[in-house]
Amino acid sequence: MTLVAGIDSSTQSCKVVLVDADSGAVVATGRADHPDGTEVDPRAWWDALQQAGDGLLERAAAVAVGGQQHGMVVLDDAGEVVRPALLWNDTRSAGAARDLTAELGGPAAWAEAVGLVPVASFTVTKLRWLARHEPDNAARVEQVMLPHDYLSWQLAGRPNEAVTDRGDASGTGYWSAATNEYRPDLLELGFGRTIGVPRVAAPAEVTGSTASGAAIAPGTGDNMGAALGLTLEPGDVVVSLGTSGTAFAVSEAPVADRTGTVAGFADATGRHLPLVATLNAARVLTAAATLLGTDLAGLDRLALEADSGAGGLVLLPYLDGERTPDLPDATGSLVNLTRAAMTPRNLARAAVEGMLCGLADGVDALAAQGVSVRRVLLIGGAAKSAAVRAVAAEVFGTPVVVPAPGEYVALGAARQAAWALSGAATPPAWPLDVETTVDAGAGTGVREAYAAARQRLHG
Numbered sequence: 019m020t021l022v023a024g025i026d027s028s029t030q031s032c033k034v035v036l037v038d039a040d041s042g043a044v045v046a047t048g049r050a051d052h053p054d055g056t057e058v059d060p061r062a063w064w065d066a067l068q069q070a071g072d073g074l075l076e077r078a079a080a081v082a083v084g085g086q087q088h089g090m091v092v093l094d095d096a097g098e099v100v101r102p103a104l105l106w107n108d109t110r111s112a113g114a115a116r117d118l119t120a121e122l123g124g125p126a127a128w129a130e131a132v133g134l135v136p137v138a139s140f141t142v143t144k145l146r147w148l149a150r151h152e153p154d155n156a157a158r159v160e161q162v163m164l165p166h167d168y169l170s171w172q173l174a175g176r177p178n179e180a181v182t183d184r185g186d187a188s189g190t191g192y193w194s195a196a197t198n199e200y201r202p203d204l205l206e207l208g209f210g211r212t213i214g215v216p217r218v219a220a221p222a223e224v225t226g227s228t229a230s231g232a233a234i235a236p237g238t239g240d241n242m243g244a245a246l247g248l249t250l251e252p253g254d255v256v257v258s259l260g261t262s263g264t265a266f267a268v269s270e271a272p273v274a275d276r277t278g279t280v281a282g283f284a285d286a287t288g289r290h291l292p293l294v295a296t297l298n299a300a301r302v303l304t305a306a307a308t309l310l311g312t313d314l315a316g317l318d319r320l321a322l323e324a325d326s327g328a329g330g331l332v333l334l335p336y337l338d339g340e341r342t343p344d345l346p347d348a349t350g351s352l353v354n355l356t357r358a359a360m361t362p363r364n365l366a367r368a369a370v371e372g373m374l375c376g377l378a379d380g381v382d383a384l385a386a387q388g389v390s391v392r393r394v395l396l397i398g399g400a401a402k403s404a405a406v407r408a409v410a411a412e413v414f415g416t417p418v419v420v421p422a423p424g425e426y427v428a429l430g431a432a433r434q435a436a437w438a439l440s441g442a443a444t445p446p447a448w449p450l451d452v453e454t455t456v457d458a459g460a461g462t463g464v465r466e467a468y469a470a471a472r473q474r475l476h477g
């Protein structure tokens with residue numbers, strides 16, 4: 019049996035799956051936590067990868083890394099980390115995003131150039147922040163890479179040339195998914211000078227080998243990894259509920275949304291991955307559970323006991339600021355409190371509904387860009403919640419498919435590794451097992467109440 023390994027180095031943890039390259043069956047898994055915070059020393063991810071992959075990576079004939087997108091990893095001329103990486107959910111570069119948008123001539127100019135409009139998540143804004151706020155650190159920077167690029171480079175023994183892929187490169191703000199080219203002018207606009215960037219490999223290229231001799235595939239961003247790990251059909255939209263909430267679909271054509279709501283990313287197969295991301299997803303539920311003095315199972319029970327609409331309560335869940343809508347300095351709000359409504363059940367329900375309404379707006383934004391939405395595939399840590407599944411079917415208004423429990427980012431990376439190893443024109447056909455499908459729920463006014471509250475508080 020030929021084994022391949024897939025890695026998901028995401029915000030909260032590193033997960034490794036060892037998979038039979040022919041069937042896609044998972045034969046072993048590993049996991050290690052990442053440090054908390056919105057800036058993290060990339061060496062901590064490398065440590066976590068070695069821990070999670072211990073006893074697994076050596077058994078693989080090929081390996082690939084899926085990683086959290088956008089994080090700014092800056093290295094000096096000796097390949098050493100200059101400062102901790104600023105992550106996708108670090109909002110300190112919101113001002114830089116506004117400046118960069120204006121400097122290029124506005125949102126439409128950015129959408130046209132690289133398929134996205136700067137917000138604090140994107141790498142180019144973090145480089146601008148670094149250049150303006152830490153000039154001594156900035157002066158030492160020789161090259162910039164993304165979290166998955168850094169780990170692939172470490173796995174390859176830190177070669178002279180670092181490698182990335184279309185998917186992750188498309189989230190930097192200085193690479194265009196429409197033209198498949200870097201935009202050195204935009205990198206320079208952001209950072210003030212030219213620095214090294216990884217080479218963008220072909221989707222199934224073997225880019226190097228590990229110390230134990232495994233072939234290294236290009237890897238990709240975590241959302242692109244998930245798209246590859248799920249066998250998507252036309253009309254499928256994926257909603258991932260991890261630290262971030264994302265809604266995305268594979269498309270043949272590039273997307274350039276000048277409102278900035280949909281980011282025109284590339285996927286990991288040579289196509290495109292229009293995507294909407296929120297900063298507040300699974301952790302809204304953990305915060306709500308803490309507030310209610312319960313755990314996630316308790317929150318789930320309470321939310322399912324409440325009526326749809328939470329007695330009128332609406333949570334705008336901008337607990338870590340927000341990216342979509344673009345409100346980096348926002349905080350959360352709980353509105354429509356009355357004595358009757360203010361029960362633990364309604365609070366739990368409002369947390370689930372608020373988290374999902376932001377993603378439902380994201381699915382609508384994808385549809386507005388021409389994405390066909392026939393069903394939603396729900397993945398990520400919070401997709402385990404029964405309340406989330408039930409509310410999702412209601413607010414999305416489509417059937418909600420919950421794939422069998424699995425680490426779909428890591429599986430997608432493994433599938434890419436198997437593809438690179440095979441030398442075939444297309445990825446291996448691995449089946450997608452479904453745990454359950456929840457029928458579309460009837461509209462109950464939840465989204466309207468959410469939209470009204472958002473309009474009232476944030477315009």
Ligand SMILES: Nc1ncnc2c1ncn2[C@@H]1O[C@H](COP(=O)(O)OP(=O)(O)O)[C@@H](O)[C@H]1O
Binds near residue numbers: 029260261304401403
């Ligand atoms: N049963 C559950 N209900 C709600 N949230 C859950 C459940 N199980 C795990 N989670 C949450 O899922 C999150 C981790 O999901 P994951 O997709 O691995 O995130 P990331 O990829 O961002 O690291 C954690 O915040 C965890 O609390």
Ligand SMILES: O=C(CO)[C@@H](O)[C@H](O)COP(=O)(O)O
Binds near residue numbers: 239264
């Ligand atoms: O910023 C984005 C997508 O644009 C996030 O989706 C990150 O890629 C982090 O993912 P998770 O750790 O939440 O999976």
